Amino acid sequence: MTVCVTVLLSLTIGGLAFAQASKRHEQAVQQKPFGTNDGRPVNLYTLTNANGVEVDTMNYGGIILSIRVPDRKGQFADIVLGHENLDGYIPNPPYIGAIVGRYANRIANGTFTLDGKTYTLPKNDGPNTLHGGTDKTFNKVVWDGEPLKGKAGVTYTYLSKDGDDGFPGNVKVRVTYTLTNDNELVIDYEATTDKATPINLSQHSYFNLAGQGTSDILNHELMLNADRFTPVDKNLIPTGELRPVKGTPLDFTTSTKVGARIDDTYDQMVLGHGYDHNWVITRKGDGLTLAARMYEPTSGRVLEVSTTQPGVQFYTGNFLDGTVTGKQGHVYKHRYGFCLETQHFPDSPNHPDFPSTVLKPGETFRSKTVFKFSTK
Secondary structure (H helix, E strand, O other), rough: OEEEEEEEEEEEOOOHHHHHHHHHHEEEEEEEEEEEEEOOEEEEEEEEEOOOOEEEEEOOEEEEEEEEEEOOOOOOEEOOOOOOOOOHHHOOOOOOOOEEEOEEOOOHHHHHEEEEEEEEOOOOOOEEEEEOOOOOOOOHHEEEEOOOOEEEEEEEEEEOOOHHHHHOOOOEEEEEEEEEEOOOOEEEEEEEEEEOOEEEEEEEHHHHEOOOOOOOOOOEEEOOOOOEEEEOOOOOOOOOOOOOOOOOOOOOOOOEHHHHHOOOOOHHHHOOOOEEEEEEEEOOOOEEEEEEEEOOOOEHHHHHHEEOEEEEEEEEOOOOOOOOHHHHOOEEEEOOOOEEEEOOOOOOOOOOOOOOOOOOHHHHOOOOOEEEEEEO
């Protein structure tokens, strides 16, 4: 099986403000020390394009700290939750801004069987393993970082050793962030292994298109290109069913306010404490397909998500509870950010009918996702 991950954020800005911004900036990447973790240096990389769009990322956890983009009036704001210093991300229980893996999302009962052998993982989400476990998960290790030459970008590499958090195989992972002058933040993920192993990588940024820390996201309007989802049990593990969204609060086939049905008594809304589900993207082939479109009416910002992945997890920050204080002293309260995590389905190693996440020696894990920002 050959699989991969590229995440592409694209921003279109019209009018005079865009033209003026183009004259003020040059495409660049700046590197500066940002602290140490586990005795290793952590660096902050600021990616800037010719239009003044900026992305801050660091080699601890491959975390995206900020994304600064304009609204319909050309006013820039940071639209992802985060912290201003390294200490804010240690620990980082909500996985804010991080690369998550080896296996994004949940694995039931912290166990799976592969090629006749059963593997046991640390349980960190009730009876489940969430986002890879507890120890050497990708969100809490220091990656090697290398700025790209001639581009606003940085490449992170990491070797996840055989047995890390119970997973088999020495897995080499490469993640590249590139900010283009077309206002695209391209995130390329690749991985290889020397033993068969499940792998599912995603990016866990929390967005608020009105500006981070300003409000909840219930007034945002969402369209999901999906007519089915994977319903969950009381432990938020897929039952194996692919259920039609029609007639349920999970039907976003037409644009609907996030908060319109979030407190519905439908069983899936109660179990998920809101939206925390995987949608099955409606696609005609294996290529790049629109998965979601989010619109924030106050700022006019629009986020479109396209991907080659089979699913997208829409999460509405249900477990944000005001205990995290982020940038500019903003307190991240209940539902102050949303995630659109393109990925394979949760618990796929225990569901042979789901698209396979098994990576074998000689294969390369690859995929592509595009986050496109515009205004209206």
